[in-house]
Amino acid sequence: xxxxxxxxxxxxxxxxxxxxxxxxxxxxxxxxxxxxxxxxxxxxxxxxxxxxxxxxxxxxxxxxxxxxxxxxxxxxxxxxxxxxxxxxxxxxxxxxxxxxxxxxxxxxxxxxxxxxxxxxxxxxxxxxxxxxxxxxxxxxxxxxxxxxxxxxxxxxxxxxxxxxxxxxxxxxxxxxxxxxxxxxxxxxxxxxxxxxxxxxxxxxxxxxxxxxxxxxxxxxxxxxxxxxxxxxxxxxxxxxxxxxxxxxxxxxxxxxxxxxxxxxxxxxxxxxxxxxxxxxxxxxxxxxxxxxxxxxxxxxxxxxxxxxx
Numbered sequence: 001x002x003x004x005x006x007x008x009x010x011x012x013x014x015x016x017x018x019x020x021x022x023x024x025x026x027x028x029x030x031x032x033x034x035x036x037x038x039x040x041x042x043x044x045x046x047x048x049x050x051x052x053x054x055x056x057x058x059x060x061x062x063x064x065x066x067x068x069x070x071x072x073x074x075x076x077x078x079x080x081x082x083x084x085x086x087x088x089x090x091x092x093x094x095x096x097x098x099x100x101x102x103x104x105x106x107x108x109x110x111x112x113x114x115x116x117x118x119x120x121x122x123x124x125x126x127x128x129x130x131x132x133x134x135x136x137x138x139x140x141x142x143x144x145x146x147x148x149x150x151x152x153x154x155x156x157x158x159x160x161x162x163x164x165x166x167x168x169x170x171x172x173x174x175x176x177x178x179x180x181x182x183x184x185x186x187x188x189x190x191x192x193x194x195x196x197x198x199x200x201x202x203x204x205x206x207x208x209x210x211x212x213x214x215x216x217x218x219x220x221x222x223x224x225x226x227x228x229x230x231x232x233x234x235x236x237x238x239x240x241x242x243x244x245x246x247x248x249x250x251x252x253x254x255x256x257x258x259x260x261x262x263x264x265x266x267x268x269x270x271x272x273x274x275x276x277x278x279x280x281x282x283x284x285x286x287x288x289x290x291x292x293x294x295x296x297x298x299x300x301x302x303x304x305x306x307x308x309x
Contacts, residue, residue, distance in 0.1 A: 001153035003160055004096045007179035008088065009106060009145050012080040014183060017141075018190040020080075021073070028069025029114065030121050030128055031062045066118035074111035078103055094175050102152045109144035113137060129201040169307045177307045184300040188251055192296045193243045196289055203288070247297040254301030257309075262294070 081103050089095045117137050121128045150157045164171035172180065246265050253261040269290065276282045 004175045008084050011183050012084045014186040016077050016080040018194050031065045070111050070114045074107045078107040105148045113140045131199050131202040134198050188247050188297045188300040189244050196292050250297035251301040255305050
């Protein structure tokens, strides 16, 4: 088996789990509102019938909705693997054979893991922002990918990767290096952004004594005062966009071997949040978020540079 197939599947997973998964699919997979159930029952004239049917209809509808959402999501992943393969072929001119049966198995396993996550969410809505559920979800996807590719191709994929790493970077072909670069960029930008968002929610939900609660750190970076419930004005998705830009800037700085540029980012962030840093709670979240953003970008930038220089 060409190990490029493994990297293609991983890149596709990152792109279509984080980057290109839109709000519509998320709402299908994790329904939050009962309004669509109420609309279905609006035509009922008998209150007794409505009360009797509501619980069962609601339960069936949200489960059906999550199943449909996860089927669509898994199908997009299936198509995405071939899109990534075609993209690499277009860039490098070297085609990678992508067996349909193996891709189908990976998509089915993706559906199973995601549907289990949706069912957990329906039991407890808070689990969707639980950092441990996030890591378990990603770990299960990785295990299934490794198992399916190893069993179907009668190889030990982990040993193959280890052998290539031992003679790093010469063990990787140009195709594989390009895929690793795209994987690192996707993780450093979108993957880390999603992780920071979930971790900030997880920390703030467990900290009942804090004066300020950070919500949607990677999306809008707004600070909410629990006592006044007054929100600071900010650009929609401003925090998330800033995070993408700063990590991209760090990656570029490391790849071109000019790390001094990173100090420029720290200066801008500190000046922009200077007034809010006087609040201890905000300062703690700010420092945590900054380190979580900078460290992965630095490490992944070093990996990208080491592949070619």
